[in-house]
Amino acid sequence: MTTPPRVLLAGLATLDVVQLVDRLPRPNEKVGALDFLVAAGGPAANAAVASARCGSAAIFVTALPRHPLANQVVADLVAHGVEVHVAEADGDGPPPTAAIMVTRSSGDRAVVSPTGSAMAERPTPDGLDADTLLAAVDAVLIDGYHRHLSLPLARAARMRGVPVILDAGSWKAYSDEVLAVVDVAVVSDDFAPPGTEGGSDAVIDALLSRGVRCVIITRGSDAVLYRTPVSAGEVEIATVPVADTLGAGDFFHGAFAHRVAELGLDDERIPDDIAWASAVAGASLGAFGTRSWLERPLPHER
Template sequence: MTEVLLAGLCTLDILQLVEKYPADNEKVTALTQTVAAGGPATNAAATVAHLGGTATLLTAVGRHPLAAGIHADLTSLGVRLTDLTADDPGPPSVSSIVVSAGTGNRAVVSTNGAARSISPLPDLPAVLRDISAVQVDGHYPELAVAVLTEARRQGIPTLIDAGSWKAVTPALLPLLDVVVCSADFHPPGITAPHDIAHFLTDSGVRWIAISRGPDPLLRWTGSDFREQPVPRTPVVDTLGAGDVLHGALTLAVARRWPLTDASFAEALDEAAAVASRSCASFGTRSWMSASRSSRTDSC
């Protein structure tokens, strides 16, 4: 079984589906709710496990009572959690998310874990010994740099969920093999897709793509972009779709490494199909149940 390591943020996500967002000082009754572990690396790990890979998550959770919900969710999904702050009594990062039933749009209030430090780091050579690919999300910068550095030393492919530019990004880019960035990822003073691709190439990144929601992915060939269509699906909730994309991509890259232009395109198509499926149901876990039911019905 393909083993993947993901390092980064873990939150407790509380999601409410509503007919409309509340106005100031207004209360609305949710149509439904769900609670799950969240965060880019965490949702990616859940995706890897759902797709049949072995997912190890390096993150910070702690021993606050709220952490029990995170542990229960990840255990049910088969994600191997390595909590680097297991003795921390403080609460985990929490995200409060309101999703509009009419549009699938969302409003999010969250903490990003910046106040929690991770030290000491684990024995990374041993942790990575049987790993086939590594993904970081840029949260916990010291952890991200250490994981990518050791992965590079061991010849393990490295990826990042590049949702936005972070202060640590310049230190990470030379350690990365694959960068799939969102349309909101802009190096300082750079906005045009071609300029972003050249910037990443100059930083040492070989495999590059830009995700643009429902619009075609842009895959960099080394000299230009090729468009790769994203499967259409009725959108209920886009929360976590980018995380799902990166989790599915990391597993697909691990199974195809070393990459060629053709196999990178295949990996992107495979990941985009999974991410699109995740938008057809509410929350970050319901799509997995729907996927399992579909596979059972087809047997």
């Protein structure tokens, strides 16, 4: 039996409470949910689920409190093929819990999530064993949260020649620190380093000037932009039916990380890797919630 590629993912885990609605409620109004879901969430956590679904051995490192709801987060990830390491017990209260509403007609989502504690600067726990966690790992993905865990792992990975991928939705005060340990930055079109004013070329230039080897900008249903040391361009996204956009970006990142882990980081192959990961993310759009799509064949399996 062929050994599966190994992806280490480090970052945020939340508990997502997701409601499907016909429309968002107005102030002081209640609306009935058409469906609902409770599952683990967070950028790196969802990416881990996607990496596992694509065929990788996905190892997820995070911080969670000692609480029954945190146990539910871990149980959901384990049930979907993810090996979970809670590297730090983060208090005794409930885990960060996201309240999410998905509009049925468009698949658009509205999210409220308390992620402030995951952005705080904290000391790295003594028990974080990078050597053990990175054993035979082929790619690392971090989401910028829990830097006291993800940055030491990313630095250790790069010392071993293991490519490090960043999932970044928006610029944060500590983004320079994170970018210093990254080979591939996959950012959204909301990501705007100081002085770039959000222009795509300026954003790419800013990231490359910070030592990133490859930059990818995702733009929802619009073409994905990229620049590598050997090429630059865009990859068109196939039009697919959309029932729910929640988690699609995370699943793109997890699929991309799987692809890099399986085949290696190859500058010339980046457009193909983007197209492959986009097809996986597209498969997640066709059903409500972040888990039901996992039971369906992926495009490359049909």
